[in-house]
Amino acid sequence: MTQSPATPLPAPKERRRLREDQSLTQAEMATRLGVSRATVRSWETGRTTPRGRKREAYVRLLTAEPTHTPAEVNARQQETAPELVGAGAGPASAHKARPADSRERSTGDGESRESALPESSLTPAQAFDALYAFCAPALVRQTYLLTGRRELARESVERAFQLAWHRWPEVAVDPDPAGWVRATAYEYALSPWHRLRPRYRHPEAPPAGAADRALLDVLLDLPPVYRRTLVLYDGVGLGLPETAAETEASTPAAANRVLHAREAVAARLPELAVPEELHWRLAELASSERLRAAKPRTVRWYGERRAQQWTRAAIAFTVLLIGVTALTLRTAPDHYEAPLSPPETIHGLPPRAAPGPLSGAEVKLRAKLKSQTVSGPERLIPEFR
Incomplete structure (x- = not known):
């Protein structure tokens, strides 16, 4: 994780010469x-320096004998796989001792672990199980440092690997599958x-140790991005x-965030x-909780x-949408219906007379109608019985 004093690194110019010798x-x-x-x-120009297991693997490749073949290099990388797998299974030993290798195991997710996998042809399920076995145990502990919740840490890692299995053709060809899963797990864990x-x-219940509780409280008080x-x-x-690339920030911004976070902790x-003491305490805090990930087959099944x-x-919603559309087409009118014209006021008609005695004109009109002939279809006379 941090640079180990037990692993000397050649000078930048010497690194390029050793690589060319190989x-x-x-x-x-x-x-x-x-x-x-x-x-x-950037390593060969001296702008940056490898850290953690990247540093150890880089030094081994630089100082290896030129007669080594790629098959021998892969075999040596495979020999480190049990150690990396065991890193997630023994947090108690990392809590008791402070050697550099135990610090590497505690929170490092083995970003170079994918290079330790054999290059033989594997089925997608076997490749996924290998990636899960290498990364999941340490990734659960890292997520616990971000959230302070054990159940959420396990859930975040499982959801990240479930998404990775769902998009396995994309993840399998990614240059850094472990980084892909780590970024997904972090995003899910830090969701508001x-x-x-x-x-x-x-x-949740805090850690048992007072020092662990204090460090976890300081971490949780930091802004999520810091x-x-x-x-x-x-x-x-x-x-x-x-x-900086994983947090989607520029390198100066990432450096400022690290400095401000260290100042807040200090x-x-x-x-x-x-920084070395902070690194070890982060590793110790992550290893003090016995966090275990589910089996890879279970994660794939879920x-x-x-x-x-x-x-x-999605299929049910589509069928429902089709049914509603069909019902609408069935019940919708298929021809034009003219709307009713609005009512209009008619002028020139006498107002309706209220019940009462007849006026003189009405009496004359009644007498005139009675005096005329009543035969023919022009008039109808009520029959009085």
Whole structure:
């Protein structure tokens, strides 16, 4: 994670000479280390320095004998796989001792672990299970440092790997699959919508140790973006350019966030003003909680089940939409119906007379009508019975 004093690193100019002695290009070196070509170029120019397991793997490749073949290099990388897998299974030992390798295991998610995987052809399920076994245990501990919640840390990692399995063709060809999953898990863990969920409205039980509680309180008081940057740089051990890229910030902005986060931690915990001590305390805090991830087969099964449920819901919604559209077309009018004309006032008619005695004109009109002949269809006379 941080640079280990037990791993001497050659000077920048010497790094390039050693690489050329190995007959390796910058692209080949980057492929073996699981980093980009720009990262190797920055290491050789002295702009940045590798940290953690990247540093150890880089030194091993530089100091290796030129007669080593790629198959031998892959075999040596495979030998480190059990150690990396065991990193997530033994947090108690990391809590008791302070060696550099145990600090590496505690919170580093093994960003170079994908390079330790054999290059033999694997099925998608086998490749996914291998990535999960290497990254999930440490990634759960890292997410716990971001959230302070054990259940949310496990849920975030499982959801990230479920999404990775759902998009496995995209993740499988990604230059850094572990970084892809880590970024997804961090985004899910730091989502502000979790505070609205009933199960996360109340805080969880804090760590047992007073020092661990104090450090966790300081971390949770930091803004989420500062907390994430500090965990990536001083916890996981990423370089500054990689940390800036993962947090979607410029390198100077990421450096300022690290400095401000360190100052905030040192203001409340002066004994952690030294970056190496802060790194070890982050590793110790993450390892003190016995956080275990689910089995990879279980994560894949839940991911497939979730995808099936969403697919069925989408199909049901589509069928419902088609049914509503068909019903609307069936019941809608198929011809034009003219609207009723609005009422109009008719002028020139005498007003309606109220019941009462007849006027003189009305009496004359009645007498005239009675005097005329009543035969023929022109008039109808009521019959009095």
